[in-house]
Amino acid sequence: MKIIDTHMHYGTDPTVASETCTPYLRAGDPDSVIRCLDEQGALMGMLFPHDRPVNPPVDNDYTQANNAVAEAVEKYPERIIGVCRINPMFGAEKTRAMIDHYARNYGFRGIKLVASYDHYRSSDVRVLAPVFEKAEEHNMTVLFHSGDNHRDMPSLQAQVAKAFPNVNIVLAHIGGHTGLWECIYACLEHSNIYVDMAQAWPYDIKIFIKEVGIDRITYGSDVPYQSTAVEQLKLHVIGLSEEDKEKVFWKNAARIWRLDVS
Numbered sequence: 001m002k003i004i005d006t007h008m009h010y011g012t013d014p015t016v017a018s019e020t021c022t023p024y025l026r027a028g029d030p031d032s033v034i035r036c037l038d039e040q041g042a043l044m045g046m047l048f049p050h051d052r053p054v055n056p057p058v059d060n061d062y063t064q065a066n067n068a069v070a071e072a073v074e075k076y077p078e079r080i081i082g083v084c085r086i087n088p089m090f091g092a093e094k095t096r097a098m099i100d101h102y103a104r105n106y107g108f109r110g111i112k113l114v115a116s117y118d119h120y121r122s123s124d125v126r127v128l129a130p131v132f133e134k135a136e137e138h139n140m141t142v143l144f145h146s147g148d149n150h151r152d153m154p155s156l157q158a159q160v161a162k163a164f165p166n167v168n169i170v171l172a173h174i175g176g177h178t179g180l181w182e183c184i185y186a187c188l189e190h191s192n193i194y195v196d197m198a199q200a201w202p203y204d205i206k207i208f209i210k211e212v213g214i215d216r217i218t219y220g221s222d223v224p225y226q227s228t229a230v231e232q233l234k235l236h237v238i239g240l241s242e243e244d245k246e247k248v249f250w251k252n253a254a255r256i257w258r259l260d261v262s
């Protein structure tokens with residue numbers, strides 16, 4: 001079966017996580033991404049920077065981290081799908097310029113947002129409009145970190161989905177357990193909202209599929225933090241048919257992220 005990993009961080013930092021399950025995966029080493037894809041039998045993966053500025057803060061606008069992803073995409077364009085980490089608090093002009101740069105020059109397919117780390121509210125259309133206008137222009141998917149923090153909840157992110165119905169939005173981690181039902185209602189109300197199951201509980205994955213259906217969820221591992229073996233195992237033990245597994249492991253991702261997968 002084909003596999004597309006829709007949630008891969010390009011390494012992390014000891015101040016963010018002192019231990020990870022995939023420690024060899026690190027920024028600046030594109031071969032480590034390929035090793036991670038090969039070890040989990042994946043055809044391709046969506047790659048984006050670590051989630052937050054390291055401590056003490058450096059690279060607050062994620063330029064260095066995004067450039068590292070761009071280098072990896074340049075080296076392995078068939079297998080690494082670029083996703084840029086954007087902090088919209090740097091203003092509309094800079095936000096537009098950054099997204100244009102990575103979309104036009106490196107073919108990036110998505111934008112990753114974490115409202116709590118960058119100190120805004122994920123329903124704030126005024127702050128997020130430049131991101132979503134550019135996402136629509138470049139046909140990019142927007143991946144929100146979802147759950148854990150009041151700024152990152154699915155009910156807020158649904159407001160942006162309503163304002164930009166032509167942009168595909170993925171809520172990571174199915175809302176991080178506490179946001180499970182918010183994710184379910186968000187998906188039922190807005191046809192442009194999807195989820196990835198990275199780090200989600202098997203029980204929550206089952207509930208989501210029962211309530212929303214099989215077409216709105218993708219496989220993601222959340223490397224380097226999590227184990228690809230464990231994340232994949234979840235999808236093998238919850239009673240999915242082979243046809244449904246194909247959808248979660250790659251077919252949904254290809255459609256949602258508008259990838260040409262032959």
Ligand SMILES: [Zn+2]
Nearest residue numbers: 007009172222
């Ligand atoms: Zn993640």
